[in-house]
Amino acid sequence: MNFFHRAYLAVLCVALFGLSACATSPSREPAAGQHWVASWGTSPQALGQPESLPATLWRDGTVRQIVRLSLGGSRVRVRVSNVYGTQMMVLGEASIGRALRAGSSEVVAGSLQPLRFNGQAAVRIPAGGEYLSDPVEMPVAAGQDLAVTLHLSGDPGQQTGHAGARTHSFLAPGRQTNAPSLDGAQAVTRWYALAGVEVSADSPARALVVAGDSITDGYGATTDGNNRWTDYLARRIARERKQPLAVINAGIGGGRLLRDGLGSNLASRFERDVLGRAGVSHAIVFIGVNDIGVLRRAKEDTPEALAAMLDDFKQAHLQMIARAHARGVCVIGATITPFMGSGYYQPAAANEALRQAVNDWVRRSGAFDGVLDFDRALRDPQQPSYLSKTYDSGDGLHPSHAGYAALAEAVPLESLERCAYSRRVGSTQ
Structure with a gap:
């Protein structure tokens, strides 16, 4: 879709529904000469009882997960998975930032940015589904650790994650998506609801x-x-x-x-x-x-x-x-x-x-x-x-x-x- 088509649709939307209903998310298209490439990923599993999060955290909890990129780029986006869920998975909000170091929930000061889904802070992902976040302007390099933080607001029934992360993730009560470090965090070696990180990289x-x-x-x-x-x-x-x-x-x-x-x-x-x-x-x-x-x-x-x-x-x-x-x-x-x-x-x-x-x-x-x-x-x-x-x-x-x-x-x-x-x-x- 070119600029003129997007502009026409934006004007039509405002005329019919009003400005607030027509807010648009950032363009998902990469810059000229670039394309989206997976930089980190894991294979989702249906988590068993020993690996699953308690229901209290799914109703109102935060999970911060540290992942190491294998490819750099100018923008990033995140793939969130409910592929084994048996009901809607609800995220209240999400963020991404540069991890200060492996093994810690602390992020580099000033690096946290919100993750949106079609312009919205909250998202409901159907059972069996995987959603991509909107792109975030964040230059990253190969070998860099990112912190992806999710606020959990609704239990998906069967939980999707990866049991053998070999990396610490951090669990904390309440909404701490934008906290520089998580208060009262518990460290676990699992990934939850996170399937991949993609970067916009040269062709x-x-x-x-x-x-x-x-x-x-x-x-x-x-x-x-x-x-x-x-x-x-x-x-x-x-x-x-x-x-x-x-x-x-x-x-x-x-x-x-x-x-x-x-x-x-x-x-x-x-x-x-x-x-x-x-x-x-x-x-x-x-x-x-x-x-x-x-x-x-x-x-x-x-x-x-x-x-x-x-x-x-x-x-x-x-x-x-x-x-x-x-x-x-x-x-x-x-x-x-x-x-x-x-x-x-x-x-x-x-x-x-x-x-x-x-x-x-x-x-x-x-x-x-x-x-x-x-x-x-x-x-x-x-x-x-x-x-x-x-x-x-x-x-x-x-x-x-x-x-x-x-x-x-x-x-x-x-x-x-x-x-x-x-x-x-x-x-x-």
Whole structure:
């Protein structure tokens, strides 16, 4: 819509309804030569009782959440999610500012700005919905921490959030949206109703979304340390790659490709969590160990079930790749890392054979636009079905901090440049 159309509609609105009814929100369109790109994000989950907020906070409480951007820009906007809610989620108001430091509810003095939704301070988000805020003029840089503060005014029934934030959020009673620091705050390691932050960035900038399980979600990472393997990768890309590329973590602890667990299965959430991100050009799919492990733990790993799972793996990946290619998104497959040493899953030889079969298909099928051999990066050369002791956190399943750094180093950045599908992405998002 051009200037003259907007001006005509504004005059018509005032004539029919009066000035107060026709207030407009800031333009959602980025400046010339820029587009909206996801800079931070997480995958929404239906929160269980241990992670859920008490009803008193939902009726009148404040939550301040600290997120680290992976891409800079001139303006920001926030995606708020009620995707698993069973009734309206009501926000009384919201704000955004620059966090003073990780692990604190304090913001940089004078940095808080109100978040609006179509010009309004309050918003009611329907069950199953996600809303974008109006843009806020706020120059930001990659690696910067922002504080997003929501005043909660209405319980959505089933709560939407992310259980494994690996970052402190702060809960406080009453309306403290514009407070420099929250009075009486309680620190928790969850995110609530917050799905993403987007920035208005120059057109070459794009987003890489990593879909995975607890290894991507950052199991064992230091709280407020930003040392998940995707964090290491974001810093490496910012340091070494000429064209800017955000890294969005779409991992869920306990997540599986084919079945629901602590979150929805990846095949069902791929559209929203990966392809629905603004400016996405690349996706890494790194998942499968929990599918194999849960089958073993449930004592359902019959030869027939293992063979069926291999076929289901292939079908699910091919479906996701086709959907991504239809959007011009490059898909990079990652091999499943060793877990024979896992005391939780206690895999048998047949489970290891399935992991090897999946990995062989990922490497050789030609279905992906690129392959990350994370199995090779982390395995013990003497016992390839086990994690290297250098990279094992101690449970035989999750990488150590050194293992997370090794995963980030195992991504050949030149493969991101070579991906043909990334060249086809327009700047319409």
